[in-house]
Amino acid sequence: MKPNLKRAFTFFDKADIEDKEVKVKTILFGLCFFHSVMLERRKFGPKGWNMRYPFSMGDLRDSAIVLNNYMESNAASGKIPWDDLKYIFGEIMYGGHIVDNKDRILCAAYLDNIMKQDLLEEAELFPFCEGNAVSFKCPSPTTYDKYIEYIDTECPPETPLAFGMHPNAEIDFRTKQCEELFMTLQEIQPRDGGGGGEGAYTVTDAVLEFMRKVNDEYTLDQLKLNIDDIKGKFEDTPGPFQNTFLQECERMNALIREIVA
Numbered sequence: 001m002k003p004n005l006k007r008a009f010t011f012f013d014k015a016d017i018e019d020k021e022v023k024v025k026t027i028l029f030g031l032c033f034f035h036s037v038m039l040e041r042r043k044f045g046p047k048g049w050n051m052r053y054p055f056s057m058g059d060l061r062d063s064a065i066v067l068n069n070y071m072e073s074n075a076a077s078g079k080i081p082w083d084d085l086k087y088i089f090g091e092i093m094y095g096g097h098i099v100d101n102k103d104r105i106l107c108a109a110y111l112d113n114i115m116k117q118d119l120l121e122e123a124e125l126f127p128f129c130e131g132n133a134v135s136f137k138c139p140s141p142t143t144y145d146k147y148i149e150y151i152d153t154e155c156p157p158e159t160p161l162a163f164g165m166h167p168n169a170e171i172d173f174r175t176k177q178c179e180e181l182f183m184t185l186q187e188i189q190p191r192d193g194g195g196g197g198e199g200a201y202t203v204t205d206a207v208l209e210f211m212r213k214v215n216d217e218y219t220l221d222q223l224k225l226n227i228d229d230i231k232g233k234f235e236d237t238p239g240p241f242q243n244t245f246l247q248e249c250e251r252m253n254a255l256i257r258e259i260v261a
Helices: 002-009 014-018 022-047 057-073 082-093 101-114 117-121 144-154 168-187 203-217 227-232 240-260
Strands: none
Touching: 002 022, 002 144, 014 144, 022 057, 022 082, 022 101, 022 117, 022 168, 057 082, 082 101, 168 240, 227 240
């Protein structure tokens, strides 16, 4: 979340941000947060979105242009057209990629939580975080550098709560991440190669040479993780995160045993 939010905000020029009206600065920050959420939910697979939608910086750029145009046209009245902005962001810009009705409802729910009058009063940006020790509020209007500093210092560590998801969503994400890592490691293990041109140096030969160097320079068996020692470092009874970590440690040991064999 933090790198995506920082990347989204720094997409805009410093001089451009500094010249904006205070209301536009705040709404633009909220828009950058919304953009980050839309992108980051994709890593949770079907729990995040039913499809891997191609949200991009182009959506953020075009939404910011629409925001500026609407604010300029409504400058005389002083009112912020929240409903218009939410419709354009959620149904046209980002919503133009969404084809699933439930995903469209989810997108609208995020905009309802962010794009409202409370945003101008340092509103809470994390949805459904009541009762949890995690919070991220929209900062008061400030300078370009201060916005970046705020993101660096105040944005909490990565948590599914930032997306309105249950903490267990991270367990599934991390498990799949580890499985992909292990599958990659297994794919580069040395295997009996087929016939080839005599004297040809193939990719398989390169991988075999690399694995031989690994086995020569390091004793993989000594790299096994001490499960009992890890368990002894837990202060309390292991929770779901700790149990998942232990399972992945045991899987890593099994993989090392397979490579050594």
